[in-house]
Amino acid sequence: MAFYLSIKEIWRNKGRFFLFSLVIALITFLVLFTAGLGEGLASANKEYLEKIDAQVLVFQEDTDYSTIESRLEYDVLRNVRRWDGISDVGAIGFSNTTLVFQDGIEPIDASLVGIEPGKPGSPPAFQGEPIRTKQGKVVVIDQRIAKQAGVEVGDMLTLKSTQGTDDEFYQLKVAGISGGQQYFFQPSIFVSLQVWDDVRPKANVENNGGPIIPNILAVKLDDPTALESMSNFLEERVDGIEVTDIETAYKSAPGYAAQQNTLNTQKGFTFLIGILVIGGFFQIQTLQKVPQIGMLKAIGTSNHIVANAAVLQIIFVTLFGVALGGLSTLGLAMGLPAGIPVLFTGTSILTALAALLLIGPVGGMVSIRSALKVEPLTALGM
Amino acid sequence: MTKNILETRDVTKVYESGNLVVKAVDGVSISVGAGEFIGLVGPSGSGKTTMLAMLAGLLNATEGQLNIDGQDLNQMNDVQRTRFRREKIGFTFQANNLVPYLTALENVELMLRLNKKNGREGRQRAADLLTRLGMDDRLNNLPKQLSGGQQQRVAIARALIHNPSVVLADEPTASLDTERANQVVQIFADLIHEQNKAGIMVTHDLRMCKYVDKVIQMVDGKVARVITERAAIDTLAGTSQFDTLSVPKMEDQFQNQPLIIPNPSTFVPVRIGAD
Numbered sequence: 001m002a003f004y005l006s007i008k009e010i011w012r013n014k015g016r017f018f019l020f021s022l023v024i025a026l027i028t029f030l031v032l033f034t035a036g037l038g039e040g041l042a043s044a045n046k047e048y049l050e051k052i053d054a055q056v057l058v059f060q061e062d063t064d065y066s067t068i069e070s071r072l073e074y075d076v077l078r079n080v081r082r083w084d085g086i087s088d089v090g091a092i093g094f095s096n097t098t099l100v101f102q103d104g105i106e107p108i109d110a111s112l113v114g115i116e117p118g119k120p121g122s123p124p125a126f127q128g129e130p131i132r133t134k135q136g137k138v139v140v141i142d143q144r145i146a147k148q149a150g151v152e153v154g155d156m157l158t159l160k161s162t163q164g165t166d167d168e169f170y171q172l173k174v175a176g177i178s179g180g181q182q183y184f185f186q187p188s189i190f191v192s193l194q195v196w197d198d199v200r201p202k203a204n205v206e207n208n209g210g211p212i213i214p215n216i217l218a219v220k221l222d223d224p225t226a227l228e229s230m231s232n233f234l235e236e237r238v239d240g241i242e243v244t245d246i247e248t249a250y251k252s253a254p255g256y257a258a259q260q261n262t263l264n265t266q267k268g269f270t271f272l273i274g275i276l277v278i279g280g281f282f283q284i285q286t287l288q289k290v291p292q293i294g295m296l297k298a299i300g301t302s303n304h305i306v307a308n309a310a311v312l313q314i315i316f317v318t319l320f321g322v323a324l325g326g327l328s329t330l331g332l333a334m335g336l337p338a339g340i341p342v343l344f345t346g347t348s349i350l351t352a353l354a355a356l357l358l359i360g361p362v363g364g365m366v367s368i369r370s371a372l373k374v375e376p377l378t379a380l381g382m
Numbered sequence: 383m384t385k386n387i388l389e390t391r392d393v394t395k396v397y398e399s400g401n402l403v404v405k406a407v408d409g410v411s412i413s414v415g416a417g418e419f420i421g422l423v424g425p426s427g428s429g430k431t432t433m434l435a436m437l438a439g440l441l442n443a444t445e446g447q448l449n450i451d452g453q454d455l456n457q458m459n460d461v462q463r464t465r466f467r468r469e470k471i472g473f474t475f476q477a478n479n480l481v482p483y484l485t486a487l488e489n490v491e492l493m494l495r496l497n498k499k500n501g502r503e504g505r506q507r508a509a510d511l512l513t514r515l516g517m518d519d520r521l522n523n524l525p526k527q528l529s530g531g532q533q534q535r536v537a538i539a540r541a542l543i544h545n546p547s548v549v550l551a552d553e554p555t556a557s558l559d560t561e562r563a564n565q566v567v568q569i570f571a572d573l574i575h576e577q578n579k580a581g582i583m584v585t586h587d588l589r590m591c592k593y594v595d596k597v598i599q600m601v602d603g604k605v606a607r608v609i610t611e612r613a614a615i616d617t618l619a620g621t622s623q624f625d626t627l628s629v630p631k632m633e634d635q636f637q638n639q640p641l642i643i644p645n646p647s648t649f650v651p652v653r654i655g656a657d
Contacts, residue, residue, distance in 0.1 A: 001495055005481075012483035012524065292481060298440060299540075300468025300496055302461070376440050380475055380552075 001301075002308030009309075010316060020281055021321035027274040028325025028356050029332075031267060033342065035352040036333065038263035040341035041185075045259075046250035048113065048183040054090070054120040054218035055227050057249045061240045065252035067094050070215045072241070079238045080217055085230055087222045090119030091214035093193055094183070095200035098160040100169070105149050107160070110142070111183040114196025120218035123190055125176025128153035134192045138175035142187035146177045153177060157189070162201040170199045184253075185341070219243075267352075271359055278363030282314060286367040293371055294379020303372050310368045311361060318360025322353060387547050387580035388414040388437065393446035395432050395603075406432040408603035409446070414548070414580040419571050421591045421615075422584045424600035430584045431552060433600065437582065438471055438550050439463040450580075451547045468496050472541030472549040472579070474570075476556045479537035480525040486512060486536045487521040493544040504543075511539045515569055531562030538570050542577060549574055551583040555590055567593045592619035 010017045043050075049057075058080055060070040072091070081089045093114035100107045115122040117131045124130055125140050139157055151157060151174055159170045172191065181188040191199065197212045221230050231243040244252075251257060286293070293306060326349075333344055395407040407429040414420050422430045435441040436448055439455050448455040450470055458466060467473070472493075480489045490508040494500040512521055515535040525533055534554055541549050551570060555563035567583070571593040574581035583594065591597050597609040597618060609615055 004495065008488070009483045291477075295475060295479065296481065297464070298438065298467070298475070299473055299493065300464055300466075300471070302464050305496075377435055381477075 002305045002312055005305070005309040006312040006316065010313060017317055021317055021324060023277060023281075024274070024318055024321025024356075024360070025325035025328060027270060027277065028322045028353075029329050031270045031274070031352050031356055032326065032329040032344070032349065033332075034263055034267045034270060035348045036329070036342040036344045038260060038267070039345055039348045040343035041259055041263070042256070043180070043343045044182045044185040044341045045253055045256055046183075048111070048123075048181045048188055049246055049250045051123070051179075051181065052121055052218045052246065054088075054220045054246070055224050056219045056221065056231050056234075056243050056245055058217035058219060058234065058238075059215075059242050059244070059249075061242050063242070065242070065244055065249045066254070067215050067249075071213050072215065072217060073213065074211055076238060076241060077214075077217055080219060080234060080241075083234070083237060085222050085226065085233070087220040088120055089220070090116045090121035090218045091193060091212075092121040092216050092218055093196050093200070093212070093214040094216075095196065096184075096186070097189070097199070097201070099145065099149065099189070100158050100160050101149050108145055108149060109186050110145060111186045111188040112159070112196060112200055113181075113183065113188050113190050114193040114200070114212075114214065115190055117192055120220045123178040123181055123188075125178050128174065128176030130176055131190060131192055132175075134194050136175075136192065137170075137172050137195060138191070139172040139195075140176040140178050140190040141174055142181045142189065143177055143179055144182070144187040145189065146174075148187075159189075159199055161199050164202065164204065168199075172199075271355060274356065274359045275363040278314070278318070278360055279366050280363075282310070282364040282367035283370060286310070286370045289371075290374055290379045291381075293374045294376040297374065298376040298380060306371050306374075307368050310364065310371050314360045314364035314368075318357060322356045325356075326353060386413045386415050387451060388412075388582075389447075389449045390433075390437070391447040391449075393433070393436060393443045393448060395429070395436060395441065396444040405603050407436070407443070410600070410603075410605055411446075412598055412605065412608075414582060416580060417575050417578040418596065419574045419581040419594045420583070421594035421597045422582055422600065423586070423588060423591065423597060424606070426586075427602075428600040429603035430600045432603075434550055434552055434582065434584050437548070438473055439467045468493075469544070470547045472544070472546040474534065474537040474541050474549075474551045474554050476553040480533055480540075482525050485522045485524055486517055486528065486532075489525070489536050490539045490543050493540050497544050499544065508539065508543055511543055512536065515539055529562070530557050531566055534558065534562075534566045535569065538566065538573065542573055542579070545577075547580060549579045549581045551581070551585075553584055553586065555585065555587055560589075563587065563590065589619050591615055 058072065058076070059065050060072055063069040077089060077091050080086065095112040096109065097112040098107050098109050115131065117133060122130055123140055131138055131140055141151060141157070145151060153174050153176060155174045156171050157174055159172065161168050161170060172195070178190070193212050193214060221227065227245055231245070234243045235241060296306060333342060336342055391411050393407055393410045394405065397404045397406055410433060422433065424430045432441065436443050436455070439458070443456050446456070453466070455463065455466065481492065484492060487505070487508055490512060491500055491505060494504040494508065509521055512518065515538065517532060517535055520528060520532060528536065554566055554570065558566060567590045570581070570583070583590070592615065594615065597615055599606045599609070609618060
């Protein structure tokens with residue numbers, strides 16, 4: 001009975017309910033887009049770190065897990081590697097570079113990441129092959145660069161790097177293409193640590209030839225669950241380091257927390273607006289329907305049916321609006337240019353959709369309460 | 383003698399607000415038999431609508447018994463009363479009678495749905511009843527596409543379709559012109575007689591009393607008199623037939639009573655507070 005009443009009312013007032021569903025669709029669009037933007041920006045900051053095949057990262061002591069500030073001597077690598085419980089260790093160096101192209105293709109700024117071939121931190125290549133040698137003048141590139149500049153495996157890539165006060169150009173052969181590997185809001189290119197040390201921008205060229213100073217170590221543990229105990233163990237045994245898990249590391253990146261908090265606040269407010277809009281709409285509708293609800297109760301319709309009809313109506317309208325908003329967002333996502341950092345992952349979208357579906361009944365609760373409180377006598381003016 | 387379907391005994395309704403105590407209905411005892419159509423009349427504030435609301439199970443009596451089909455409404459809880467209204471009572475109101483998003487046929491079927499008696503046969507019965515009421519070409523129209531009289535006819539059909547014991551009507555002609563008012567009440571009366579229901583109509587329009595079998599006049603919450611004689615009822619109903627545009631106030635009509643009621647013996651005196 002409740003289903004019958006709610007469906008009939010929606011069907012016979014298609015225009016009004018469709019317009020309201022559009023409002024819900026717009027709210028859905030805004031929430032999903034904000035969620036996608038948050039995910040995209042977070043991903044641009046952490047994509048590479050998150051994919052490293054390791055459990056903990058080692059930083060220089062007192063650098064607050066900053067990959068740029070941290071500097072580790074090669075001794076530290078040896079010291080970390082020798083303990084039981086450590087499966088493998090890879091040194092990683094971070095820097096920036098600019099890729100330049102011919103034929104009018106715009107230069108691309110990229111993160112230049114130095115890795116140890118075959119060690120944690122070395123990315124897999126889904127096309128071509130990963131870096132296999134320490135000395136080879138080869139590079140593995142992020143798929144975004146391949147797509148944006150039309151680069152293929154076997155092509156030569158030109159890196160522009162400032163050495164002292166001069167711009168130097170280096171040619172590296174593309175050995176492979178990896179999946180998305182952004183770091184610090186830029187797509188990454190990977191070279192061996194030795195090549196990285198040669199080509200990375202340096203303020204003082206006279207430093208060339210010294211020992212390689214990577215920024216961090218990626219440590220793979222024998223027992224991935226022993227993350228905390230091994231972190232403490234390493235900090236006690238090896239001087240001058242701080243150890244943390246990967247999530248803490250990328251959350252400590254400058255601006256990450258502020259950026260995510262801003263977007264989460266925006267998302268929260270959009271939800272709140274959604275609840276108020278839905279609540280307002282159904283409350284006004286209930287107030288308009290007071291005589292009708294009173295009449296239904298007077299002829300023997302139970303409160304149970306009246307409440308269920310109201311709940312079902314809210315659910316139908318919210319479902320339709322959220323579906324419409326979700327599809328519109330999907331359509332937009334497919335047409336977005338690559339440069340916009342919007343990323344829709346299953347978890348973030350499902351969480352946002354579940355929350356959006358909940359705001360209907362939450363927003364409509366006041367109206368359901370009002371409907372239940374309608375007194376037939378008062379409503380009918382008897 | 384016809385069996386009484388509806389009987390009330392010393393029904394009282396008291397409203398209290400601070401120190402103010404108002405007796406809206408004061409010791410009313412009435413009975414309505416099967417196939418009997420009653421007109422409940424009286425000036426505004428006489429308690430007739432409160433009485434109707436109690437008979438419909440929408441309001442609890444402060445004291446007294448309200449028996450319909452042998453069940454005392456005053457002993458029921460809210461859930462039982464809601465169910466009782468759904469099964470045993472047919473109700474038409476002054477306005478807002480119909481669900482605006484259901485067609486005429488669906489509005490009538492609504493009572494069958496509420497009682498879980500809908501289906502193909504139920505739909506056919508609803509259509510037949512509406513056809514009987516001259517609504518055969520309006521079955522699929524929404525209430526906004528119907529005139530006031532047509533809406534009242536749909537409401538009458540809805541009040542009768544589920545075979546209730548008692549049919550109640552609150553000012554069914556309030557928003558209708560004279561011609562339509564006559565049509566509606568005539569149909570209502572015919573169906574009540576034909577289907578052997580107990581019918582009660584609250585009305586301000588005494589002209590409509592020509593269709594009822596008994597008139598109960600209430601004043602100040604009490605039954606002032608009961609008119610059963612046909613001639614007396616017709617006379618009462620005819621008081622305003624020469625001036626259909628302005629119906630005299632009820633008080634004025636009863637003030638002139640010796641002039642217009644030929645035989646005072648036709649009035650049944652009711653002792654207030656008596657059994």
